[in-house]
Amino acid sequence: MMKKIDAFWRSTVTIWLCPFRPFFLLTASHALLAMGYWLGALVGVLPMPDLPGGAVLWHAHELIFGFAGASIAGFLLTAIIEFTGAPPVHPGTVKILLALWFAGRLAYALSGLLGVIPAALFDLAFLLLLIALIAGPLWRDTSRRHLAFFHALSALTVSHAGFYLALWRQEDAMPWLLLAVSLLMILIIIALSGISMRLVNDVLAAQGGIAAPYLARPPRRNLAIFSIAAYSASEFLLPGNATTGWLALAAAASVFNLLNDWHVGRALLQRWVMIPYLVYWCMALGYATIGFGLLSGGNFNSAGHHLLLVGALGLSILIVMAVAGRMHSGYGLDHRRWLPLAAGLLLSAGVFRAAASLGNAYIPLLHGAATLWLLAWGIYLVYSWKVLSGPRPDGHAGCDEALTNPQT
């Protein structure tokens, strides 16, 4: 028995080659687990989780802080090291982080019995440790160009602390989660501007004959971040107010404005460009839906927020994990069809979920959206399992990138 356990542990050694590997696996697994349970509960096969704040809050919290939280940890621990040239994070530290994440999931699921304090302690410790790990390299970097990650992550931690405080005081904790949604959108804009600039320019260079390289322009990005932050503050302080509606429309327009940089001709049709492009479309349409709802007196909040979360957040996590996950495991970019398929499924899931809140066929569309989501992440996990858990094809250790570019 001991031998078998020992052999199992030795076989997992390649998972720890780079911090993103276990976290990306967890992201996709949690996408399946949390949504699978939710679908089961919706259909009536599984019991609705009876937790402080209610089942909907559990669903939102697990997908925002569980699913997205794991992907953020994986992304930041790899990207910040790469951006700043800092020494890699020790695998032991990664294991502590991972244990905190697991403990947080378990404690929240058991919060009906344990109360919210254990979950709060584990989840906040997870975020604080993550901040501590990236803060050093970010501040030591002489240009300090990437401090925005630190600010966004700190704000996310504050919103998470607020969430648990509200839950502990038995108040409505949902506004804190909505605050986190906008912070995630800001984090996407910050992260995508760097990644997308590289992806688009690689595609353009591969196609040859570029007139002007693609540049993610800071003023446009700042306007979008400002508008989203203003909307978010207003949503928190003046929920349901027309002011919030106008700010949501401003956020939508400013995100559409970001796409000015993206209209680069036929290169747009490449998946590496198209998927991030669709992220922004989902984000803009999500905010526009919320804004129109608030100004016309209808309540389209749920539809809009699900476009933001399933569409924008889901797609951006998919493309980042599909690109960074492979490149930093020593593989080249994946040109197989599963990636556009998974992206299409996620996009459809977002549209279905938004349509469920807007239309008359609530239940079938809701179930359809959850099923599409499960399919998308299932496909991702099947095609990425070996990449993320197995040895690198070049036999190296660490997070070094494979030296290949996307081809036309």
Next chain:
Amino acid sequence: MKWRSGLIQEWATSTGNYLWSGWGSLASLCLFMAIWTLTAQGFGPLILPTPLEALSTLARLFQAGEAGPEILITARRALAGFGLSVAVGSLLGLAAGVSLTASMMARPIITVLVGMPPIAWLILALLWFGAGDGTPIFTVFIACFPIIFVGAMQGTRTLDGQLKEVAQMFGLSTWMKLTDVYLPHVVSYLFPAWIAALGMSWKIVVMAELLSTEDGIGAALAVSRSHLDTAASMAWIVALVGTLLAIEYLLLEPLKRKVESWRTL
């Protein structure tokens, strides 16, 4: 044929890009609307109606068939006065620019014209033309004229003498000298002057209407003010500013881009 389709594609791309860049302006406008809404909520509808109230009042005015004709009347007056000052101001300005003596003579007169407040012109126009189309058209004309005149004069005065000599040396025809050397330079001065004058014409025409006529946006504003109808007043102001924004961003800005790209080529 091929170059033509390429040209059409290029035009479509640049127009598409221009229209898409409007999202940035739209975002700023929405932020402004949010501030307006917040302020309006603080002061109440009698002092300041919210943008939605103003817009719904405007929609009601359009549905009742009141807004359309009034806007057309105001537009007709503003454009007539503006067109007149473009024609006269540009021609006289160009002529004055050609001769140093004429520019010297024109300068103090222009200073007088610029210094004269439009409301003073309005009083004179009321005495001369009475309550009708003449008063607002004249006031717009006389207020826009010096701006365009100065633009045209400076455009001609600042023509590069060396360029003239180069054109002479290469034996350019008069037509080519005019279209390739003089016109691009002069237009780069003239065009901003026209745009400034157009913006001004909209403000002047409403002021003139408010005091002198019984139709047009200005007169409608006077009526809504006397009824203490803040929502209707705001609706008319929105109509006015909306029309100005549409002209500015859909007509003048693309034209300006076209002119400027011609100049840089």
